[in-house]
Amino acid sequence: MNKFTLHQTPIDGLNVIERHSISDTRGLFERMFCEEVLGKFLQGKGIRQINRSLTRRKGTVRGLHFQHPPHAETKIVTCLKGKVFDVAVDLRKGSPTFLDHNMVVLTGENQRSHLIPEGFAHGFQTLTSDCELLYLHSADYAKKFEGALNISDPRLAIKWPEPIAERSERDLNHPMLTDEFQGVDLR
Numbered sequence: 001m002n003k004f005t006l007h008q009t010p011i012d013g014l015n016v017i018e019r020h021s022i023s024d025t026r027g028l029f030e031r032m033f034c035e036e037v038l039g040k041f042l043q044g045k046g047i048r049q050i051n052r053s054l055t056r057r058k059g060t061v062r063g064l065h066f067q068h069p070p071h072a073e074t075k076i077v078t079c080l081k082g083k084v085f086d087v088a089v090d091l092r093k094g095s096p097t098f099l100d101h102n103m104v105v106l107t108g109e110n111q112r113s114h115l116i117p118e119g120f121a122h123g124f125q126t127l128t129s130d131c132e133l134l135y136l137h138s139a140d141y142a143k144k145f146e147g148a149l150n151i152s153d154p155r156l157a158i159k160w161p162e163p164i165a166e167r168s169e170r171d172l173n174h175p176m177l178t179d180e181f182q183g184v185d186l187r
Helices: 035-042
Strands: 004-008 015-019 022-024 027-029 049-055 061-067 075-081 083-090 101-107 112-116 120-126 131-137 146-148
Touching: 061 083, 075 083, 075 101, 075 120, 083 112, 083 131, 101 112, 112 120
Parallel strands: none
Antiparallel strands: 004 015, 015 112, 022 027, 049 131, 061 120, 061 146, 075 112, 075 131, 083 101, 083 120
């Protein structure tokens, strides 16, 4: 059966999953999740939600979203169609890489997923039109515990590869970081 290869990013705990598919003349078969291999990254929580997004316009940015404890979540983000610039920002209180971010290009063809642990904000920019993403979440969405960062915050210094074509009203109004923000306490 197909396997996964995990690639550690420069930020501890943040990984890129590379899936290995089985192909023949009919097409391919690809395992998207395996509890035996990936379950340890969910810290005993399992998969609670599976969500799909479709973003129509190239250059659109969604994010940067996260949930505070006790609803902090691990996410496995996969692009099923199109091409996205996927970003995860370390918000873990006391982390040596606090506010550092990692970017990975996910496509419908490159068989990669971003494995984003608790305590990270997530967002992406579409590099093509009509991008479909699949998200596996280790926690249920809880509106009272949601948090977000502004994608234009100079403290994050994210260099988006395309001019920003569209953002939701909600994402436009996310606050900039202040000195009072010391991170997400996962203890």
